[in-house]
Every structure is written in structure tokens, then in C-alpha cells.
Amino acid sequence: MRLNLRPAIAIVALLSLAACATTSADNTADEGPVPFASTYTPRPSTPTLIRNATVFDGNGAELSNADVLMRDGHIVAVGQNLSAEGATVIDGTGKFVTPGIIDAHSHLGVYPSPSIDATSDGNELTSPNTAEVWAEHSVWPQDPGFLRAVAGGITTLHVLPGSGNLFGGRGVTLRPVLGATTVQEMKFPGAPQSLKMACGENPARVYGSRNSSPATGMGDVAGYRQAFANAARYAARMEAAENGQGEPPDRDLEMETLAGVINGDIILQWHCYRADEMANAIQVAHEFHFQIAAFHHAVEAYKITDMLREENICAAMWADWWGFKLEAYDGIRENIAFVDASGGCAIVHSDSEVGIQRLNQEAAKAMADGRRAGIEITRAQAWTWLSRNPARALRIDQETGTLEPGRRADVVIWSADPLSSYAVAERVFIDGAVMYERGAQRDPPSDFELGQTYSRGRAQ
Amino acid sequence: MRTLAALLLAAAIATPAAAETILINNGRVVTNGAGGVIENGDVLIVDGRIAMVGANIAAPRGARVIEANGNYVTPGAFAAMSEVGLSEISGSGAPNDADIEGELISAAADAGQAFNPNVTAIPVTRIEGVTRAAIAPSASSTIFDGRGALVSMSGEADSVFRTRAFMVVELGESGANRTGGSRAALWPAFEAALRDAREYPARYRSGQGGAVLNEIDAQALQPFARGQGVFLVHLESAADIRRLIRFKRANPSLRFVVHGGAEAWQVADELASSGIPVILDPLVNLPDHFERLSARLDNAALLNRAGVRFAIAPGPGSVDAHQARLVLQLAGNAVANGLPWDVAFAAVSRGPAEIFGVSNLGRLERNYLADVVIWDGDPLQVTSAPTAVFIEGVEQSLTSRQTQLRDRYNPRNRRR
Numbered sequence: 001m002r003l004n005l006r007p008a009i010a011i012v013a014l015l016s017l018a019a020c021a022t023t024s025a026d027n028t029a030d031e032g033p034v035p036f037a038s039t040y041t042p043r044p045s046t047p048t049l050i051r052n053a054t055v056f057d058g059n060g061a062e063l064s065n066a067d068v069l070m071r072d073g074h075i076v077a078v079g080q081n082l083s084a085e086g087a088t089v090i091d092g093t094g095k096f097v098t099p100g101i102i103d104a105h106s107h108l109g110v111y112p113s114p115s116i117d118a119t120s121d122g123n124e125l126t127s128p129n130t131a132e133v134w135a136e137h138s139v140w141p142q143d144p145g146f147l148r149a150v151a152g153g154i155t156t157l158h159v160l161p162g163s164g165n166l167f168g169g170r171g172v173t174l175r176p177v178l179g180a181t182t183v184q185e186m187k188f189p190g191a192p193q194s195l196k197m198a199c200g201e202n203p204a205r206v207y208g209s210r211n212s213s214p215a216t217g218m219g220d221v222a223g224y225r226q227a228f229a230n231a232a233r234y235a236a237r238m239e240a241a242e243n244g245q246g247e248p249p250d251r252d253l254e255m256e257t258l259a260g261v262i263n264g265d266i267i268l269q270w271h272c273y274r275a276d277e278m279a280n281a282i283q284v285a286h287e288f289h290f291q292i293a294a295f296h297h298a299v300e301a302y303k304i305t306d307m308l309r310e311e312n313i314c315a316a317m318w319a320d321w322w323g324f325k326l327e328a329y330d331g332i333r334e335n336i337a338f339v340d341a342s343g344g345c346a347i348v349h350s351d352s353e354v355g356i357q358r359l360n361q362e363a364a365k366a367m368a369d370g371r372r373a374g375i376e377i378t379r380a381q382a383w384t385w386l387s388r389n390p391a392r393a394l395r396i397d398q399e400t401g402t403l404e405p406g407r408r409a410d411v412v413i414w415s416a417d418p419l420s421s422y423a424v425a426e427r428v429f430i431d432g433a434v435m436y437e438r439g440a441q442r443d444p445p446s447d448f449e450l451g452q453t454y455s456r457g458r459a460q
Numbered sequence: 461m462r463t464l465a466a467l468l469l470a471a472a473i474a475t476p477a478a479a480e481t482i483l484i485n486n487g488r489v490v491t492n493g494a495g496g497v498i499e500n501g502d503v504l505i506v507d508g509r510i511a512m513v514g515a516n517i518a519a520p521r522g523a524r525v526i527e528a529n530g531n532y533v534t535p536g537a538f539a540a541m542s543e544v545g546l547s548e549i550s551g552s553g554a555p556n557d558a559d560i561e562g563e564l565i566s567a568a569a570d571a572g573q574a575f576n577p578n579v580t581a582i583p584v585t586r587i588e589g590v591t592r593a594a595i596a597p598s599a600s601s602t603i604f605d606g607r608g609a610l611v612s613m614s615g616e617a618d619s620v621f622r623t624r625a626f627m628v629v630e631l632g633e634s635g636a637n638r639t640g641g642s643r644a645a646l647w648p649a650f651e652a653a654l655r656d657a658r659e660y661p662a663r664y665r666s667g668q669g670g671a672v673l674n675e676i677d678a679q680a681l682q683p684f685a686r687g688q689g690v691f692l693v694h695l696e697s698a699a700d701i702r703r704l705i706r707f708k709r710a711n712p713s714l715r716f717v718v719h720g721g722a723e724a725w726q727v728a729d730e731l732a733s734s735g736i737p738v739i740l741d742p743l744v745n746l747p748d749h750f751e752r753l754s755a756r757l758d759n760a761a762l763l764n765r766a767g768v769r770f771a772i773a774p775g776p777g778s779v780d781a782h783q784a785r786l787v788l789q790l791a792g793n794a795v796a797n798g799l800p801w802d803v804a805f806a807a808v809s810r811g812p813a814e815i816f817g818v819s820n821l822g823r824l825e826r827n828y829l830a831d832v833v834i835w836d837g838d839p840l841q842v843t844s845a846p847t848a849v850f851i852e853g854v855e856q857s858l859t860s861r862q863t864q865l866r867d868r869y870n871p872r873n874r875r876r
Binding site: 113114115116144145148201302303305320321322323324325326327329330331332333334338341342353354357358361364365367368369372373374375419420421422423424448449452453 | 793862871
């Protein structure tokens with residue numbers, strides 16, 4: 001079933017998703033091709049059998065002396081004494097195998113290296129509501145950060161607009177495909193887009209300083225509510241027109257995005273630090289009948305763990321960032337562990353081109369600090385914060401995030417226990433194909449880096 | 461659970477603030493000195509100093525004996541660059557003494573005058589094994605950020621143990637941005653400032669005034685311009701490092717430390733023979749600025765191989781007031797990228813002390829100040845934490861505002 005999902009069905013799923021969006025957006029009969037569709041294709045792979053490794057399955061189980069078999073881009077089996085004729089066999093003795101890390105919050109591509117005026121491309125700070133913009137249209141595939149992220153075990157990342165606006169725009173789920181020349185080549189097939197929203201200090205600071213709304217927390221919430229009220233009317237008129245009642249409204253890209261959230265086609269990723277502001281955000285979601293997929297940063301998630309669990313909202317968090325502004329003042333090292341221990345969906349995210357390279361260490365810190373606070377956490381359970389749970393928040397959990405048979409073969413071989421400072425990713429597979437191999441020079445640096453002393457140094 | 465936590469808290473508060481005689485028994489003692497690592501080693505602390513380190517030390521009468529059970533016992537970590545104590549909250553428009561705007565005061569800025577030992581970041585930092593830090597302000601419009609200080613994480617009134625310990629100067633991209641956007645103007649501006657300082661007070665009393673510095677800044681800069689203090693220089697690129705090495709050759713009395721040095725690996729041999737040490741960030745591996753297009757993760761390992769003296773701390777763009785505790789994670793990542801463990805640990809303890817000329821910190825050797833940490837694991841592992849922290853022989857509370865929030869919201873403590 002899951003094997004069937006791709007590639008054929010995945011494309012169908014994408015088309016139907018897009019079709020759904022277009023019917024709700026514009027009922028003119030002849031649409032062109034789906035705009036900005038994924039052109040991602042897995043790299044060539046050979047059947048691969050990793051033998052005798054310690055395996056975290058991504059669902060919370062650890063298997064000792066286990067084998068992992070991948071074929072045609074998918075996980076075939078995880079177990080003992082597997083065999084596969086013709087497969088490339090990798091000795092995993094002493095090594096650890098995990099699902100690839102999924103970063104639910106990245107700005108790679110939209111704030112690429114080098115950081116200069118021309119590349120500050122992630123915040124359309126021209127209006128508090130820019131729901132019409134898409135992060136993918138700012139992604140620079142040459143960002144050298146993609147290579148560094150893969151080397152840290154990243155196989156999927158969700159690239160979001162910044163948090164300067166109430167509605168920052170649409171986010172996109174990408175594969176860190178080295179050598180891609182277009183963002184379409186990187187788009188995760190069938191993955192829904194997100195809407196990035198932001199609570200708190202950032203929008204109020206940006207627009208308050210211009211003497212326009214929102215200047216305050218109350219301005220923030222009023223801005224959300226008015227926009228969703230407008231979008232609900234837009235969606236209703238659109239639906240009525242589809243049922244033959246009245247004319248559809250003029251196409252409005254901003255409304256399309258918000259209506260997509262209300263319809264459930266677009267998932268909501270909401271930057272929100274404080275417990276009280278997350279509670280307010282949940283009230284907005286109730287008022288306009290939509291689901292919040294995840295709160296991002298969620299520095300005070302540990303104060304409202306029950307509420308988050310009951311609302312089925314994930315929390316994407318740092319292990320220990322705090323203090324850089326008032327809304328981050330109550331950060332504690334046990335935030336992730338407490339959300340997890342309360343039955344919630346805990347995610348370790350980076351929001352950083354540096355942090356994305358070692359999210360495993362951030363999970364390790366959160367696990368160790370949680371244990372010291374009396375929470376029992378196995379290391380395999382901690383790995384769910386890095387793969388299964390972010391896959392859920394991005395609605396790609398039927399595709400990746402665990403090593404269940406049929407899932408995409410997004411797999412990392414680590415030199416040692418990855419919940420450690422010393423482990424490095426030795427091999428990273430995306431759809432069963434080697435995307436990164438430590439020490440190998442076959443993945444060239446991005447075009448930007450060619451000819452620079454960095455690449456000359458690497459070649460030596 | 462609550463009762464236990466309360467008892468532990470009470471015990472922590474009851475810890476005497478005076479230095480006592482303490483024998484730490486049976487640890488894996490990292491001396492950072494000639495003794496190397498002593499398995500099953502003991503450390504005797506008397507009057508705030510290390511009295512003896514070795515195997516099978518007998519407990520003096522009245523000594524408190526702490527069993528280390530084979531765990532790591534190390535010198536306290538020393539954050540070679542931080543803004544800890546310069547703000548409670550760095551953003552949100554809250555007061556932040558690390559940021560200096562305008563040109564009223566530049567070289568004369570004095571971090572020691574701004575340090576507040578009562579900020580909550582200090583317990584947050586010390587309970588993770590960091591007992592000392594170098595702090596400096598950061599200017600936005602002149603190439604001198606001001607004078608840094610060396611501070612203890614004890615939270616006591618006398619935490620600043622050296623003021624005006626170094627002069628921070630921008631001689632890379634950000635320095636160029638403050639001199640009209642070009643290095644072509646930066647170096648002449650720096651040299652003019654040095655001349656103003658050397659000719660202080662004469663040229664100011666004569667009414668001539670400074671070429672680029674006001675009188676106050678010239679006065680502050682003078683000892684550094686005469687080689688009596690160290691310049692902590694922010695630069696990253698190989699080309700900028702070479703410029704500094706040439707300048708040092710022409711001005712041998714001046715003392716420099718590079719902070720940044722992302723491309724230092726490209727000029728490692730020249731750096732080694734210049735004697736200029738580097739404070740580097742082992743996580744810097746992105747070409748995020750044009751001055752560090754060639755940053756790479758094994759910078760520390762390559763410098764070590766070439767014999768360059770170095771310490772590990774966040775890079776110039778990453779220094780903050782709240783995460784000085786992460787220096788140990790930085791060092792662990794240097795190990796993951798080829799640096800030997802003992803060199804990496806020294807780079808966040810002994811190395812910073814040596815770079816700043818502090819002769820009684822950074823080692824577990826006789827007469828060194830007793831900044832000592834007992835760990836529950838390898839201190840360079842992110843999963844490890846201290847079980848006891850001593851600063852000058854005084855056991856520190858392991859409570860912070862964060863642990864209090866933790867205990868208030870811990871689902872284990874929740875009443876059903």
C-alpha cells in the first residue's frame with residue numbers, strides 16, 4: 001500500500017491536492033499545469049543491506065545487531081539475519097542506523113550563505129499579512145547550507161518564511177538535493193505546503209515601529225481574526241460558486257492561502273513562544289475551525305503540555321535556547337522531555353543553519369536533561385523527536401520518518417551512538433540513494449563554492 | 461519527589477559560603493598539566509586553592525570527603541568570550557550593557573563596569589561547569605569595542621577578577637564597515653588611533669587633539685598601544701590574518717589574539733611562528749560571510765597540528781549573554797572533527813586562562829585556585845552535567861531560575 005504511494009500515486013496525490021486548491025481558488029474551467037510542481041526524482045540506488053547495526057526505528061524501538069534492507073528507494077525490512085541477493089552489503093558493526101532527521105523549521109535557501117543584503121530573502125516585511133508569498137520562490141538552491149545539513153543527517157527539511165509578519169507566507173518541504181539547480185527538483189513530492197504565522201514580539205516590533213498595526217499583542221490577535229474572517233467568507237463564496245450559487249470572488253492569492261488552511265489543504269506552522277499566546281492562538285483556531293499542526297519555538301510548551309496534547313498540536317522546540325528576548329525568558333532544558341512525557345508530540349527543530357547540522361546533539365541534551373529530571377526516556381524514543389514527530393507535523397508521516405517497511409528509505413548510518421557529541425553521519429541515504437558519504441568527494445560543493453579556497457582545501 | 465527536591469534545595473542553600481577543606485576522592489582527574497589524567501585520583505582543596513593532587517591522599521582532620529566514584533574531576537571551564545552578566549534579557553528592548561551605540565565612548569568602554577553578578581544567566585552557566593568567563597561589550601560605530609574583563613561565575617560581589625584585561629578591536633569585515641566600508645580605510649584608522657594613544661597626553665594638552673580618537677579613548681588605548689595589554693582582534697579571513705601577522709612583525713611589542721579566525725587553517729604555519737593565539741568557534745563551517753568563505757569544521761584540529769595556540773569559544777557573531785555554557789559542546793564537536801580530547805578540554809579551560817595571562821586558573825595543580833567540577837560523565841559530551849561545582853573552593857548551588865521553573869512544571873511532580 002505504502003509502496004504504491006510512490007511514485008505514481010504520490011503524483012496523483014499531489015495533483016489532487018493541487019486540484020483541490022485550484023477548485024477552491026478559481027473555477028475557471030481550463031487551468032494550466034499545476035504551478036511549481038515537484039520535479040524531484042530519487043537518485044539512482046542499488047538494493048542495500050546494512051548488517052549488524054544498532055537500529056533506532058523512529059517509532060521508539062531500539063534493535064540490537066539488526067539489519068536494514070532497502071530496495072527501489074524503500075525500506076523493505078528491518079530485522080535479524082536478513083539477506084538479499086545482489087544487494088550492496090554494508091557492515092554496520094559498531095554503528096548506528098536511524099531514520100533521517102527531519103527539520104521542521106529551517107530557513108536554508110531563503111536566508112542562505114553568504115548572508116548579504118541580496119540573500120536576505122525570507123521575510124516579506126511589507127505588510128503584516130503576506131499569506132500570498134511562497135518561501136520556495138525565495139529558495140536559492142545553491143545555498144551551501146544544504147550540503148552541510150545532509151552531512152548532519154538531514155534528509156528532509158521544511159523551509160519557512162520568517163516571523164516578522166502575522167502571516168509570513170507558505171512554507172515548503174524540501175529534500176536537500178545536492179546539485180539541484182531549481183527548487184522544484186528539491187520539493188518533496190506530495191508534501192502539503194504550510195502557512196507560517198507568528199505570535200508575539202516580532203510582528204509587533206516590526207509594524208509597531210512603523211506606527212502601524214500590529215503594534216501590540218492585541219493587535220496581533222485582531223490581525224489574525226480579521227484575516228480569517230475574510231478568508232472564511234472567501235472560502236464560502238468559492239464553495240457556493242462551485243455548487244452553482246453565485247459568482248466566485250476574484251482570485252486572491254492571500255485569500256487562497258488562508259482558505260487553504262481552513263479547508264485543511266495547507267497545514268499551519270505557528271511561531272509562538274509563550275504559553276498564554278499559544279492558548280490565544282488555539283482560540284483563534286477554534287473560532288475559525290482550523291487545525292494548528294505545530295507551534296514553533298514553543299519555549300513555554302512545558303507549561304501547557306495537556307492542552308497541546310488534547311488539541312493534537314505538536315511543539316517544535318530548541319533544546320536550550322533562552323533569554324534572547326522576553327518571550328524566550330522562561331526557556332528550560334527539559335521543555336522537550338516534558339512535552340514528550342505528557343504524551344504530546346515533541347519535535348527538535350533548528351531554525352538555524354548551524355543547528356540543523358547537529359540536531360542529534362540537541363535531542364541528546366534534551367534526553368539527558370529530561371532523565372535528570374526523573375523522566376524515563378530511551379534513546380530510541382528521543383529519536384522520534386527528530387524523525388517521526390516532525391514527519392507528523394509536516395503531514396508526511398505516511399512517507400518517511402520511520403523505518404517501517406514501505407516507507408521511503410531515508411536512512412543515516414552513524415559512526416557511533418548519535419545521541420552523543422562525537423558521532424558523525426557516515427552515510428546518508430535519501431530514497432535509498434547515497435546523498436552523502438563522509439570523506440568521499442563525489443558530492444561537489446555548490447556552484448557558489450566552486451573555485452574558492454574552501455574547495456581547493458578540500459581537494460588537497 | 462517534592463519533599464526530596466525541597467531537601468536538596470535546603471541542602472544547597474545551607475552550603476557554607478566560606479572555603480572549607482575538601483577532599484575529592486577517587487575521580488578521573490583531568491589536571492590539564494604535567495600530571496595528565498590521573499585515574500583513581502584525589503584532589504585536596506584547602507583555603508580555596510588546590511593543595512594536592514594525586515592518588516591516595518589522606519583526608520586531613522576535619523576535611524569534607526566527596527566521593528567522585530571514578531567520575532571526571534576537572535578544572536572549571538573558562539568561556540573565552542561571552543556577554544554573560546551584561547544583560548538579563550538581551551533583546552525585547554530590555555537593558556543590554558553589551559551593546560554600545562554611538563561614538564561618545566569607544567576604546568574606553570569598560571565591561572568590568574557593566575558586569576552584574578546577579579543576572580540569572582550566571583547560575584544557569586555555572587551549573588553546567590563554566591566557572592569563569594571573559595566578557596566584552598560590542599560597539600556598532602567605531603572599530604574599538606572597548607575593554608574586556610575577566611569574571612567569575614560565583615555570583616558574588618567580587619566576581620570581576622580582572623578589569624581592562626584586553627582591548628577588543630575590529631580588523632575584519634565589521635571593522636571595514638565602521639570605517640566607510642573598506643579595509644583600505646580600516647588599517648590607516650587603526651594605525652592613527654595607535655599614534656593618538658601613544659602620544660597621549662601631549663597632543664591633547666597641546667590642543668592639537670587626536671587624529672581619530674578623543675582624549676578619553678586615547679587614554680584608555682594607551683597601555684595597549686604600548687604593548688602593556690593584549691588586543692583581541694575580530695577577523696576571520698586568511699588575508700586579514702596575514703595582514704595582522706605582518707603588522708605584528710613591524711610592531712613586535714604589540715600583543716594580539718585573534719577572535720574568529722575561521723580561515724586560520726589556511727595560514728596555520730604563519731600563525732604558529734607569529735605566536736599569535738586564536739580563539740575559534742569549531743561550529744563555523746559555512747561561507748556565511750565573505751571573510752569566511754573557507755570555514756571548515758576541522759579548523760581546530762589543523763591549527764593544533766601546526767602548533768598554533770588556541771582556545772575555543774563562540775565566534776564574534778555568536779557571542780551572547782545566555783549560552784556561555786555551550787563552550788563544552790563546542791569543544792566536543794572539535795573532538796568529533798579530529799582534535800584530541802585533552803587538547804579540546806584544555807581549549808575551554810587552561811587555554812583561555814593562558815591567553816588572558818591568568819596564571820592561577822585552568823589546572824588542577826598545587827596552588828591553583830580551586831575551580832573544580834565533578835561530572836556525571838565525559839564533560840565534552842552533551843549528555844553530561846556536573847554533580848558538584850566549586851569556585852575557589854566554595855561549593856556552588858546547582859539551582860538556577862531554570863531549575864526552579866523545571867521543578868514547578870515537572871510532570872513527575874504534578875499532583876494527580
